[in-house]
Amino acid sequence: MPTHPSDQHEVRSPRRSRLRRAVAGFAAVATAVAGLALAPAAATAADDAVTLTLLGINDFHGRIDANTVKFAGTIEQLRAQAEGPVLFLSAGDNIGASLFASAVAKDQPTIDVLNALGLQATTVGNHEFDRGWADLSGRVAAASDYPQLGANVYYAGTQTPALDEYALLDAGGLTVGVIGAVTEETASLVSPAGIADLDFGDPVTAVNRVAAQLTDGDEGNGEADVLVALYHEGAGAGTPDGATLEQEVAAGGAFADIVEDTTPAVSAIFTGHTHKQYAWSAPIPGTGRTRPIVQTGSYGENIGVITLTIDPATGAVSAHTERNAARTTDGDDALIAAYPRAAAVNDIVTAARAAAAEVGNTAVAEVSADITTGFSGGSYVDGVYTGGARDDRASESTLGNTVADMLRDALSVLPNGAVIGVTNPGGLRAELWDTQAEFGATAIPGLADGTISFSQANAVLPFNNTLALVTLTGAQFRTLLEQQWQRDANGNVPSRPYLQLGLSDNVAYTFDPALPEGQRITSITVNGQPIDPAGTYRIGTFTFLAAGGDNFRVFTEGTGYVDTGLLDYEAWVDFLADGSPVAPSFARHAVQVSGVPTTATAGTTVSFSVAGLDLTSRGAPQNTTLSATLGGQPVGQATVSGGAATVSVTLPATLAAGQASLTLTAQPSGTVVTVPLTVEAAPVPPTASTTTLVPVFPVHINRLLPTTLVAAVTLPGSRATASGTVEFREGGATGALVGTATLKKGVATLRLGILSRGTHAYTAVFVPSDPTTVAGSTSNAAHVIVLK
Missing domain, CATH: 3.90.780.10 (5'-Nucleotidase, C-terminal domain)
Structure with missing residues (x-):
């Protein structure tokens, strides 16, 4: 287990000041009488350092079951192994969301177990409010031998604390101030009707306020030698399990505030709420020191263990360790025989489970x-x-x-x-x-x-x-x-x-x-x-x-x-x-679809990606294929890998404009995905045209008998006449432009001018006024003989 050196914590306690003055006075007398130096006296004070062990749990959630005696035995084993005083603390959610044996009795068995184990203080968690404020402040508080702390829980519309903000616990002559705070999200995590009389403030602000009070030198408002914070808030769910402290802090949010903004006067921090497991030595910003920050996971599977090496004369923490101790696997009988508290827990659990079994x-x-x-x-x-x-x-x-x-x-x-x-x-x-x-x-x-x-x-x-x-x-x-x-x-x-x-x-x-x-x-x-x-x-x-x-x-x-x-x-x-018998459905209701075009044209290919097709519930099948249909007709299939696929389908050219839906079915899960499409109709091909070119006279005599080229453009299957222009070109369709004429009733003419002697070939090219509705066309070649 690593040991982390820590600079001294300044804890301004009048009692400690008097003790320091007494130690100094004793040293002066000893020096005068026996000729001793102060250095040995300082060494003696260091040798008298107190090793304080803090045992912490979080999110126990009424686990009254076959493991509860082992949970109790683990705490007792850790108590027995400790070198000095031990405090047993909780970071909240001791009750609520409990197993049947506890839930059916409104969590009284869980409260009895924690009483039997000597829990000394807990912060409230959000689940402590599951049955409402009246139940917590009344029945639960009365039944608990430990205080329910909540420095950031206020009466609605005020800054008046509704719960105890801290507890002062004796540990080998040291006064340990334990401050509790619950997640500020509590108002959204429990039934609003049950907490209508309460507000939930910033937990770090509340802890720092109380820490300042407990170290201000005024014994009238409480003083402590060492401060411990219990936060029912922890490393975020948005980061992966196994993330480092640096990664968790970089993610920001409430946990980063706890790490970076909790006052340096706090020597150790237990967290909860997010059911993560970690034990970190966290740097305290603005100092050269570190302090432990621990969360145990949940359900009593681990016990958090923090040790603080403390100078009893000053309250300074010179070193610390932190770890999570896994629940013991020792047999219940051995634990019951070895530890009276474990025996008491066994009696409570046995009775609770027997009572629950009658209906459960x-x-x-x-x-x-x-x-x-x-x-x-x-x-x-x-x-x-x-x-x-x-x-x-x-x-x-x-x-x-x-x-x-x-x-x-x-x-x-x-x-x-x-x-x-x-x-x-x-x-x-x-x-x-x-x-x-x-x-x-x-x-x-x-x-x-x-x-x-x-x-x-x-x-x-x-x-x-x-x-x-x-x-x-x-x-x-x-x-x-x-x-x-x-x-x-x-x-x-x-x-x-x-x-x-x-x-x-x-x-x-x-x-x-x-x-x-x-x-x-x-x-x-x-x-x-x-x-x-x-x-x-x-x-x-x-x-x-x-x-x-x-x-x-x-x-x-x-x-x-x-x-x-x-x-x-x-x-x-x-x-x-x-x-009964009830079967699971492995069909997903929510599927990620990305890249679907805003509009799609009939006759074109549409591509997009699909992800998250596979469930992660136990027994869920891994999908392998994704078929696509449109209007009940198959239009494509894709291979699924890792729950993702790329879909590419060609829409029928005859698909009508408007709204349409692609239906995707994943197998073997049977997941059905509906992908809406806005369809634009396929463009209508322009009407074909035919251009015919004839010379009025096949023999052209310059100035005396010139030839006129006549081009006729017809549209099949319609009485409509074409509109547009005709380009008359010598040679083929890309030959030299001779002239241009506008169609009139489907006919365009061009009178030829002076030409060189010989045979000339001409082509007419129809250029429609609206090429989207009528296609252009090129005529046959027309030959003209020029005599002079």
């Missing part, structure tokens, strides 16, 4: 194959997607689209019911596995493969949201799809810059991410027909989204809002039971 282990439906969220980092093996990590919220998924089907179907039977279902990816918290072994900790012993229990179904939608109806115009629905490219209410790009909506199977659309913001959706079809911008569409969704959650604010502009009161998990279980 009941079989409710069957699935014929895995139905999952989008995965990242996997690959196609034998043409089927496998591996990777779940919950890629920027990717379309079989589970998201299936939940959207549920929303539409459950609400379509109501008066003025839904015609479209829409869900958000962050609401999908577990998969529907076909194999019980794939459920891992949530597998139900004795439940047959392909069978879904109540608890497994509930784990997908654990929020207890109600279902809502709202009417959007076609134009507003297009805006809804545009808002997948995220902006918060202040116009900033949040840490998850793109969220892929799940849509019911009667909706499909194309997009081009290279187009300007607000213009990226290029076509939408509903029930196979182009969406009508002025038409109205009844949307079935969750109350969270209908209230503008996840920055889909256009929902708040809709009309006819109804909170049906139907609970999400009840409608979901009914949907699964009614459709």
Whole structure:
């Protein structure tokens, strides 16, 4: 484990000042009495440095399951290994989006586990607000032995903190100030109705404000020797897993602010929210020092471990280490025997799972194959997607689209019911596995493969949201799809810059991410027909989204809002039971199409590119071909590689002008893509003409009997006469111009002048007035004999 030297932190604490004066006074006395030098005294102070261990978790999300005792045992092992005092902290989202055993009991088992483990402080996460402010400030706070911190959570319209801003914890005689702050995006991540009394400010500004207060020398407003920040905010979802600290900071946003703008007075930072895993020694801008910044991933799979080497006389941090410790694989029995806290956790978990099993282990439906969220980092093996990590919220998924089907179907039977279902990816918290072994900790012993229990179904939608109806115009629905490219209410790009909506199977659309913001959706079809911008569409969704959650604010502009009161998990279980066995659809609803021409002419070739044809849900097939039809007739086929293809089709010359649609079908997924085209009719070929040239006299006698050339131009199949001019040329069609005459009633004449003796050949070239409607033509050769 690397150790990072750190310059001294200036922590202005009166208690520390008194201690420093006492140490200095003692040194002076010792020097006078025993003749000792100050240098040995300084060395003794260094030898007395305190090693403070900080254990951190984030985004535990009520993981009351077969791994909870191991989670507890890992914390206890790390406590036992620590050299000095230990603090156990959390960066938020301890509850909410929980597994069934916790969710069915409103997360009381999770609170009990954290109490048993001696959690000493937590910042609130956005999910702490899932049941609303009243629940958090009342039931949850009362049940928790640890403070819920939120320095940037204010009563609406004020700067008055609604939560404790910090906690002062004793660690081996040191006072550690722990400051908590939650993502500023919280207002868009939970039901707005539940937090109507609150505002969420900038987290870094709040942490810095409280840090200044705790180091201002005024014991009346709290003083600390060492400061630790708990941010429920972290490295962004827009950067890849495994990105470096430098890459994350370069991406900007909230995490860059945390790294670069958190006051140097803060010695260590735990983060959360984005479910990323990292342990970095981060430079503190403007100083020569570094400090640890840690996030553990999620679900208790790791415990963050930060050690700070602290001078107890000054509060200065001289060195630090940081790492993520993986959850132990030791057996539960050994952990329970070794650690009383692990034994207490086992009792809580056993009781909670037994209570939940009474309803949770009941079989409710069957699935014929895995139905999952989008995965990242996997690959196609034998043409089927496998591996990777779940919950890629920027990717379309079989589970998201299936939940959207549920929303539409459950609400379509109501008066003025839904015609479209829409869900958000962050609401999908577990998969529907076909194999019980794939459920891992949530597998139900004795439940047959392909069978879904109540608890497994509930784990997908654990929020207890109600279902809502709202009417959007076609134009507003297009805006809804545009808002997948995220902006918060202040116009900033949040840490998850793109969220892929799940849509019911009667909706499909194309997009081009290279187009300007607000213009990226290029076509939408509903029930196979182009969406009508002025038409109205009844949307079935969750109350969270209908209230503008996840920055889909256009929902708040809709009309006819109804909170049906139907609970999400009840409608979901009914949907699964009614459709059992439920099969995943691997057909994509959203496909990238780029380079489609603004207009296309009948009879010409149209080329464009298609991408993103392959889903990344588990079991999704890799597409290999893309066929194109127009009006039901095949017009081309392309090879698909890596989900992309180049389409090139020749439009029939007889295709009528106006709107047309190419239909692309990818196999084997069955994805259907509708590409609208504006067609211009093929140009009508000009009418052919015939030019005939005759001399009035074949013998030309200069001045005495000159010859006149007469050219007649005819148009076949019509009584119309040609208009234009005739060029009379000596020789062929490109010969020397002799003269030009305008057609009159289809005839043009030219009287020849003085010519040299011999035989001359002439040609007439018809030049039409409008060559787009009548084609020019060239006559036969006419010979004239010149005698004198």
